[in-house]
Amino acid sequence: GENVEQHPSTLSVQEGDSAVIKCTYSDSASNYFPWYKQELGKGPQLIIDIRSNVGEKKDQRIAVTLNKTAKHFSLHITETQPEDSAVYFCAASNDRGSTLGRLYFGRGTQLTVWP
Amino acid sequence: DVKVTQSSRYLVKRTGEKVFLECVQDMDHENMFWYRQDPGLGLRLIYFSYDVKMKEKGDIPEGYSVSREKKERFSLILESASTNQTSMYLCASSLGTSGGVEQYFGPGTRLTVT
Numbered sequence: 001g002e003n004v005e006q007h008p009s010t011l012s013v014q015e016g017d018s019a020v021i022k023c024t025y026s027d028s029a030s031n032y033f034p035w036y037k038q039e040l041g042k043g044p045q046l047i048i049d050i051r052s053n054v055g056e057k058k059d060q061r062i063a064v065t066l067n068k069t070a071k072h073f074s075l076h077i078t079e080t081q082p083e084d085s086a087v088y089f090c091a092a093s094n095d096r097g098s099t100l101g102r103l104y105f106g107r108g109t110q111l112t113v114w115p
Numbered sequence: 116d117v118k119v120t121q122s123s124r125y126l127v128k129r130t131g132e133k134v135f136l137e138c139v140q141d142m143d144h145e146n147m148f149w150y151r152q153d154p155g156l157g158l159r160l161i162y163f164s165y166d167v168k169m170k171e172k173g174d175i176p177e178g179y180s181v182s183r184e185k186k187e188r189f190s191l192i193l194e195s196a197s198t199n200q201t202s203m204y205l206c207a208s209s210l211g212t213s214g215g216v217e218q219y220f221g222p223g224t225r226l227t228v229t
Contacts, residue, residue, distance in 0.1 A: 018154055043220030095216045101146040101209050103218055104190055107157035
């Protein structure tokens with residue numbers, strides 16, 4: 001099955017700086033890569049996703065890049081703010097395979113943004 | 116907006132008790148999932164379901180069972196709770212074959228087994 005590794009496990013940045021979280025995956029058939037944000041006391045929520053036919057996607061201060069050859073994808077947050085502090089999870093999925101609908105998650109990154 | 120609700124936010128049970136965790140989604144989603152979340156281990160899939168009365172084992176099914184009698188409801192059952200099942204339990208749902216794999220999560224149930 002798919003194996004997703006995520007680094008770093010913790011990340012501290014000063015407000016206004018950029019933050020980058022990296023993930024690798026093992027199954028070349030994976031074609032959908034979402035990122036989830038989990039705030040304290042809440043369930044994870046999708047913040048951005050990318051499909052394998054796209055190399056980069058941006059939504060305001062967040063962006064995701066995908067390198068299919070190297071099997072890695074990254075989340076970039078610019079101009080970080082204290083409210084960006086949360087646990088971030090990457091995931092991978094093959095939406096045309098036998099395990100349709102299953103997401104394989106990384107272990108998460110605790111991001112802390114200091115004011 | 117999709118809403119996934121879980122029956123309890125906090126639950127305390129004793130070793131050996133049978134425990135039911137309930138999850139309900141209101142958007143007619145085909146797929147439903149149960150995860151447990153532990154520090155440093157991320158989200159681990161226990162069981163998932165593609166349809167009513169259908170279930171598939173995830174990565175850590177031992178000690179758990181599930182029930183899906185209605186499309187909107189997916190229950191996680193701990194037949195005989197043990198202390199190593201103390202954890203945060205998260206339910207999720209997704210549209211399925213008709214509409215994609217984005218998963219919507221409930222707020223979680225923090226279960227303590229003493």
